[in-house]
Amino acid sequence: MASIEFRKVTKSFGDSTVIKDLDLTIADGEFTVLVGPSGCGKTTLLRMIAGLDPQTSGAVLIDGKDVTQIAPGQRGVAMVFQNYAIYPTMSVRENIEFGLKNNKVSKEERTELVESISATVGLSEYLDRKPSTLSGGQRQRVALARAMVKKPSVFLMDEPLSNLDAKLRIQMRIELIELHKKLGTTFVYVTHDQVEAMSMADTIVLMNKGVIQQEASPDLIYREPNNRFTAQFVGVPPMNVAPLGTDGAHFGFRPESAVLTRTPSDAWFRYKGVITTREMLGSETIYQVKNEQFTFMIKCYEDLFTVDEHVYVGVPVEKIMLFGADENRIPREDPRAADYLERLRRQGDE
Amino acid sequence: MNSKWRYGVTGISVALKSVVLLIFLFPFVWMITTSLKTFPETMIFPPKLLPALPQWSNFVTAMQSGPFLTYTKNSIIVTLSIIVIQMLVMIPAAYAFAKYKFRGQHFFFALVLLAFMIPGQVTFIPIYLMLADWGLVHTLWPQILPFAANAFGIFLLRQYFMQVPSEIIESARLDNANEFTIMRKIMVPMSIPALATIGLFSFVSHWNDYFWPLVMTDSTGVRPLTIGIAMLRETEGISNWHIIMAGNVVLVVPILLVYLFCSKQIVKAFVYSGIK
Ligand SMILES: Nc1ncnc2c1ncn2[C@@H]1O[C@H](COP(=O)(O)OP(=O)(O)OP(=O)(O)O)[C@@H](O)[C@H]1O
Ligand SMILES: [Mg+2]
Helix, strand or coil: CCCEEEEEEEEEECCEEEEEEEEEEECCCCEEEEECCCCCCHHHHHHHHHCCCCCCEEEEEECCEECCCCCHHHCCEEEECCCCCCCCCCCHHHHHHHHHHHCCCCHHHHHHHHHHHHHHHCCHHHCCCCHHHCCHHHHHHHHHHHHHCCCCCEEEEECCCCCCCHHHHHHHHHHHHHHHHHHCCEEEEEECCHHHHHHHCCEEEEEECCEEEEEECHHHHHHCCCEHHHHHHCCCCCCEEEECCCCCCEEEECHHHCEEECCCCCCCEEEEEEEEEEEECCCCEEEEEECCCCEEEEEECCCCCCCCCEEEEEECHHHCEEECCCCEEECCCCHHHHHHHHHHHHHCCC | CCHHHHHHHHHHHHHHHHHHHHHHHHHHHHHHHHHCCCHHHHHCCCCCCCCCCCCCHHHHHHHHCCCHHHHHHHHHHHHHHHHHHHHHHHHHHHHHHHHCCCCCHHHHHHHHHHHHHCCHHHHHHHHHHHHHHCCCCCCCHHHHHHHCCCHHHHHHHHHHHHCCCHHHHHHHHHCCCCHHHHHHHHHHHHCHHHHHHHHHHHHHHHHCCCHHHHHHCCCHHHCCHHHHHHHHHHHHCCCCHHHHHHHHHHHHHHHHHHHHHHHHHHHHHHHHCCCC
């Protein structure tokens, strides 16, 4: 078990600086998910923890100890790669055993560990098979078993589920959450899929272009986004955001915060529009409601409207969020907030 | 396309292949049949392909007309040593060129390619002088040491190693494997076809090598089979072709055996490297 700390870490590849002066603490024993759009530096961060691509400057600490000078194999870290990186010429057993052998674990102990781990991940029948004869899901399990068997204090996973089909992915998600509960070790999990992040994480670290946007529980990230990027990254569909028409400020609301009616509403923010698309997803329906000024996605739990219908959109004041020109959230206490909200209300009268 | 036309094309293709096969095979067949002829049979005109009665004793004669045990032993030691030493040099070199980033990488790789292009005929005098300086001329080393680094092998194996995903190597490093273990347990097992190909090429060229031992050796004790068989001509007189051919058959048999043994791996190597 171990915490991980980045102190003023900078990472450059040649001339391009991917991460600059990053500070981050990943709590011991937590399931932390690094999430962000493609190319934002998630893998880079993970590889710095593992020591595969050391930082250009700054320090990485595991369990309070600077590991800059410590080789990847000595850091107590295990990693599951996106393409699994299973040793193709070794049997499943040899794959799982390889790390133990290198650590000079005795043969009896090795056999025992391999048997128990492979039972945990459901690979017992396949121990003597070659990886090329396994399915994608089974290979994924080999990669997991290989990481688990070393009893690492930190588990790093780089989009481990992205090569699986949707159903298996959801099943593996649950298995990983249970695995984390059982092992109680620090998990650092990378994904670009916000749904995966929301459903698995204790703490989400949301990144964009090498900069941490917000670091909080899934719940807080969703309800209290720090800035426009966070607001628009999480949620399906993401938050509706539009310019307020003054100071470069924006306002936003979640698709499910709006109410659709056929008669004019007296909600704080309101507009009349026409439904241009309708997505029926089973328990909920997502409409796109458009007028000359706004195009917003509205989520309803009843499927009452049809395409081309004219409807009124209404959002209560407590559901509205404000963002400044710097993209940061403007809290309600801020002197500007009252003014901006008032503007928004008047807009509906026009 | 109608079937007549297709049959025609197939027919031409088969015919052409047969011609090529004959051109390649004929000298070989001629060598084997000659090795079984009597002396007069090698001389008659017009020549006959097959001997009246196979003269197996030709082989005995050939082997007894010189210290062939020594020649054979030398050939085996030299060829095997070359292959072993080449592997020991080639694997780490190819691994470094394929998977490491180091200063002067391109320069050193260019040097390897350059070495690949310089024929032995250009370098044998300085090499001979150097080895003489070290007092090695009466040993087998002059036939082994100059071939310790196989430039073609390093090149081919590097291409092969570059196809191994870096994540596999990184995984091994996280599994606390040292670089030696990574080569032995991961890179080499993944490259068996390439190694078999390189080994076979190396075996054939050094087993058959005539020029290098000719210029590097000056005593019977260190000469290989190729030189021994060439000397049959002198010891037996210029026209004893049946004996010389018997010697050649003895020389060629190990190559055929090794080829049969490796052919599957070699085809694989060419498929993998995308040459085929
Ligand atoms: N070895 C490298 N050499 C040069 N640039 C690199 C290297 N590795 C990563 N980068 C750059 O660093 C940035 C971050 O890459 P990284 O792989 O960390 O992204 P990521 O967040 O993992 O994205 P994805 O979700 O697509 O995997 C990218 O712009 C990438 O081009
Ligand atoms: Mg990545």
